[in-house]
Amino acid sequence: MARLLRYGAYGYTLFIAVICLIPLPHIQEAPEHSDKMVHVVTYVIFTLLWFAFFYFLRPNSDYFKVSLIKSCSFAIIYGIVIEALQAALTRSRSADFNDFLANLAGISGALLVILVFRNQFSKLKSKF
Structure with missing residues (x-):
């Protein structure tokens, strides 16, 4: 279980970086702002994966709040970093x-x- 969570969280994090x-x-037929729904779904999965990683890999059963704070904070910071990297490193x-x-x-x-x-x-x- 620990290995699966680790590979899932790290792999998904890398996947988001590569895709972003x-x-x-540019897709002409896509409805305007449809990419925002992709962001929502992507970050639901991202946050859930990291919460599970932090929560299930700690033996202490009272680690719920800490795991929640860590996963949400990491997701926020990661989102900011990805947006900054898009501005700094890409032309498209x-x-x-x-x-x-x-x-x-x-x-x-x-959450x-x-x-x-x-x-x-x-x-x-x-x-x-």
Whole structure:
């Protein structure tokens, strides 16, 4: 389980960096601002993966709040870094405050999921 969480969190983090920093063609048929939904979903998954990584790999059962703070903080910082790198390193991408807001919406969605399913996370952790 630990190895799977580690590979999942690290791999997904790298995947986001690669996808956000490589040049992508402009899609004419895409609805305006549809990329914001991609940001939301991406950061829901990102935050959930890092929460699981922090929470399930600590033996202390009272690590819920710390894991929540770490995962949300890391997701916010990572989103800012990716936007800054897009502005600094790429020609086809630019930093967009609306992308950052969509990232925050995704982090907030993950936070809501984690809080709603807190008891299930605790039960699952007790099995490890």
